[in-house]
Amino acid sequence: MSKQLPAGVERHAFDGTDRLATRGEPVYGEPTDGEWRAWNPHRSKLGAMLEVGMDTGLEGGETVLYLGAASGTTVSHVADFAGPTYAVEFAARPVRDLLETADSRERLFPLLKDARKPATYAHVVESDVDVIVQDVATRGQARVALENRQFLADDGRLLLAVKARSEDVTREPAAVFEDVREELSERYEVLEARQLEAYHADHLGIVAQP
Numbered sequence: 706m707s708k709q710l711p712a713g714v715e716r717h718a719f720d721g722t723d724r725l726a727t728r729g730e731p732v733y734g735e736p737t738d739g740e741w742r743a744w745n746p747h748r749s750k751l752g753a754m755l756e757v758g759m760d761t762g763l764e765g766g767e768t769v770l771y772l773g774a775a776s777g778t779t780v781s782h783v784a785d786f787a788g789p790t791y792a793v794e795f796a797a798r799p800v801r802d803l804l805e806t807a808d809s810r811e812r813l814f815p816l817l818k819d820a821r822k823p824a825t826y827a828h829v830v831e832s833d834v835d836v837i838v839q840d841v842a843t844r845g846q847a848r849v850a851l852e853n854r855q856f857l858a859d860d861g862r863l864l865l866a867v868k869a870r871s872e873d874v875t876r877e878p879a880a881v882f883e884d885v886r887e888e889l890s891e892r893y894e895v896l897e898a899r900q901l902e903a904y905h906a907d908h909l910g911i912v913a914q915p
């Protein structure tokens with residue numbers, strides 16, 4: 706169960722099951738209840754972080770830089786409760802769906818960009834964003850977080866999902882997570898780290914601050 710939920714995220718019953726929900730147009734076939742739509746933690750690392758009760762510091766209304774938006778499953782929920790939400794994704798195909806998702810969300814700004822090259826979107830993303838959410842599932846996840854630190858306000862939060870297998874399929878996830886934490890410590894302090902096993906195998910959720 707979530708400890709703290711941002712304003713704009715509530716628990717609603719869908720088919721008799723209590724689930725996280727945000728208010729917005731449905732995006733991925735999720736069940737709806739009036740204006741509310743279920744947020745599936747099995748399809749969203751950030752949803753899983755909220756479900757397991759991590760203290761994300763999210764309050765609602767924040768400016769967000771979201772790295773690894775794919776077709777918008779999670780970032781659509783974020784844009785339902787956050788303020789301006791810049792969604793970076795480097796694969797053209799999912800960005801087409803993301804653009805459609807953004808049609809009904811005036812605060813969602815899709816960017817077809819590579820998160821390893823922040824200079825290519827520095828002119829668009831406002832500085833001092835409140836939150837970076839990162840779910841790139843690619844080698845060098847800590848490096849991406851370090852390189853995007855420049856956008857984050859000094860009192861902001863990094864909400865990072867680390868996929869062990871994306872770094873090295875042959876290594877023990879625990880060893881990969883240790884290395885990622887070590888590398889992150891160059892520019893972040895880790896406040897909380899939890900395995901998201903109930904929802905995503907071999908993934909670590911991290912809440913960090915600059």
Ligand code: SAM
Pocket residue numbers: 748749750772773774775776777778779780793794795796799818819820821840841842843
């Ligand atoms: N966060 C999404 C969600 O919950 O709806 C799922 C993201 S999926 C696990 C990872 C995504 O990161 C993929 O769509 C992939 O194309 C994207 N990605 C990987 N490396 C990237 C990079 N360097 N820049 C931008 N996007 C990247």
